[in-house]
Amino acid sequence: MSRLSRPALLTAAVSLSAGLVAVPGAAYAADTATQLSAAQMAAALKAVATTSTAAAAPGWRATMGLSGQLAGSSLFVVDPAGGVAFERFISGGHMTAEYAVGGKGLYEYLGDPASRSAVKMMRRPAVKFVFTANKALKLDAYVKEAAAAPGTVLTEDTDHAGTKTVHDDASADYRFTADGSAVTIHVNPAGLLTSAKATGDGLAITLDYNYGPQHVTVPAAAVTIGAAALEQGVAYLDMPAIVKQVARQGAADTRKAAHGRKVKVASLRTVVRRDVTALNKSLRVAMVKTKNTATGVRVYATNPWTRKTTSYTLKASGTKVVTTKNS
Incomplete structure (x- = not known):
């Protein structure tokens, strides 16, 4: 503040x-x-x-x-x-x-x-x-x-x-x-x-x-x-939009890093984790997390007060990255 x-x-x-x-x-x-x-x-x-x-x-x-x-x-x-x-x-x-x-x-x-x-x-x-x-x-x-x-x-x-x-x-x-x-x-x-x-x-x-x-x-x-507590609370107000934004950014950055070639799963995970780390640092709140999946990575966050979770899965698919919102 x-x-x-x-x-x-x-x-x-x-x-x-x-x-x-x-x-x-x-x-x-x-x-x-x-x-x-x-x-x-x-x-x-x-x-x-x-x-x-x-x-x-x-x-x-x-x-x-x-x-x-x-x-x-x-x-x-x-x-x-x-x-x-x-x-x-x-x-x-x-x-x-x-x-x-x-x-x-x-x-x-x-x-x-x-x-x-x-x-x-x-x-x-x-x-x-x-x-x-x-x-x-x-x-x-x-x-x-x-x-x-x-x-x-x-x-x-x-x-x-x-x-x-x-x-x-x-x-x-x-x-x-x-x-x-x-x-x-x-x-x-x-x-x-x-x-x-x-x-x-x-x-x-x-x-x-x-x-x-x-x-x-x-x-x-x-x-x-x-x-600090208030800053954390304010950040979580926009949690769904923030998770969506970093998932899309991670997908875009991964495609850019591939230079038109096939996207590697390891590269996808590395780029997304980098973007998530940068986001959390800017928020000054460790809000967004990542977890490996068989074909890529999951990006998610859980509101500690409402217990609601917003989650997206990023999947390497040829030269593309498929981003799916999890229900």
Whole structure:
């Protein structure tokens, strides 16, 4: 399984809005607006990033709303004490989700039809997540790369001239335009990023932040399957077609190797076994097997969960190879 580095639509949405999002500031009794150059804006937001990153050290969460041409919502939670981060994105009735555990690996939500069909076939319909071990996973690096991370939002593509508006409660709004998107970043009196908004190209994206310890619980064993086991299950979904394909390929390769001369039984067996070995290697599952027959070889596979077998016999016959499906 490929890692869900983060929900793809979230990344695309945040990138579209210059990596920034939040809610507009409320009306304040007294405001002081200051024009900032691109360099001043970047420097000011870098300072907010430093303060926000320090506040996020015990833990933090961000919620995102996406509306307009594309609607959706996301959640990102970081639990440093537990060594876990959680991401979820929902749009159009579809969900992607992932738990990252430092020094252990990733739990990814089984949202694709093939995976869901595989666990059902494997008589494990309760499984919702696949675990991929990765002892080298560093939680700090994972979080730093997240599109919603405060430090990322405040420092990626923020060198644009704009305004800083300070309100009477000492909170502030930073506003600028990046790649056609109007961006507003709200900072509370303590100098922390609390929200932001980006609008443009028919999309409105908002992010809201909360800082403090979080508690994230990874999926239980009963609803989790290992990546290798899932890979095996998905492979067996297509077992009949796979066996048929390698049988036909073996027959074609044997005829080609004979160069128009009579096909030898030994050559047929050798070529078919070679093709089957290559197939199993590509599948990373020892699914298809061979067995010698009097005039050739049998190619077959048995699904370990359904106990159904698909089998073809290849027979050397003059310059041809006759392929027969066994009942």
